[in-house]
Amino acid sequence: xxxxxxxxxxxxxxxxxxxxxxxxxxxxxxxxxxxxxxxxxxxxxxxxxxxxxxxxxxxxxxxxxxxxxxxxxxxxxxx
Amino acid sequence: xxxxxxxxxxxxxxxxxxxxxxxxxxxxxxxxxxxxxxxxxxxxxxxxxxxxxxxxxxxxxxxxxxxxxxxxxxxxxxxxxxxxxxxxxxxxxxxxxxxxxxxxxxxxxxxxxxxxxxxxxxxxxxxxxxxxxxxxxxxxxxxxxxxxxxxxx
Numbered sequence: 001x002x003x004x005x006x007x008x009x010x011x012x013x014x015x016x017x018x019x020x021x022x023x024x025x026x027x028x029x030x031x032x033x034x035x036x037x038x039x040x041x042x043x044x045x046x047x048x049x050x051x052x053x054x055x056x057x058x059x060x061x062x063x064x065x066x067x068x069x070x071x072x073x074x075x076x077x078x079x
Numbered sequence: 080x081x082x083x084x085x086x087x088x089x090x091x092x093x094x095x096x097x098x099x100x101x102x103x104x105x106x107x108x109x110x111x112x113x114x115x116x117x118x119x120x121x122x123x124x125x126x127x128x129x130x131x132x133x134x135x136x137x138x139x140x141x142x143x144x145x146x147x148x149x150x151x152x153x154x155x156x157x158x159x160x161x162x163x164x165x166x167x168x169x170x171x172x173x174x175x176x177x178x179x180x181x182x183x184x185x186x187x188x189x190x191x192x193x194x195x196x197x198x199x200x201x202x203x204x205x206x207x208x209x210x211x212x213x214x215x216x217x218x219x220x221x222x223x224x225x226x227x228x229x230x231x232x
Contacts, residue, residue, distance in 0.1 A: 009142055010212035011223050052210070055145040071142060071210075075225030078139070078146075078170060078211025079123045079182055079202060 001025070002066035004034075011047060011074045012039065025064060032060030035072050049073055093167035094150040096143040096211070101169050101183045109167035110187035117194035121202055123182040125175045132217045137175045142210040146170065153204045157186075161193045166201055170211055181213075 002025045008016045023038065031051040049072040051058040064070055093109035107120055125137045150168050157164050170182040184201045188194040206226045213224050
């Protein structure tokens, strides 16, 4: 079974209560679908995120592969 | 013609995320070059924002490996766009006191006009693309604050 290493930052890290975890992928699961599975909609809605695959920006409909490092990036606030 | 170095290496002098105070003079030194005619130092500084609440301090978090990779992309873009441009960018994580720099950007170019343009480009792109998050910590709570640009491509 394909698994990915998922890293959490900021709001999502606080919601998850951890910095990272290994997640088994569902067959044909996209990054967007993985995010929806890991973070189901809350009463106040869905946190908009950008997608990262192997430390680079990716798209919601990209397909992660076994061993990938995945992250969902909450709206950033650097500077 | 560039006799001293390629644009790519010229742009990659110091691009990093650190956990601790930023040595502004070291960031400045990183862009030293005999071909330089203008240098600008930009500091993004922790602000005591009164939005009904008093900020005690800021706390920054980064995705360091990806943040440094994106800083490298920005530096390469700058070196390609402004001939002879050198840039150093250091962003810190952890607790940043009011008045302390959270990010320092040094830009050096042969002439002043492109130095202002390049410096503005660096901070604008950083705020839009580099995965860093800011939490405002108040006396009675805290909140993650996103950049106005939305912070996503």
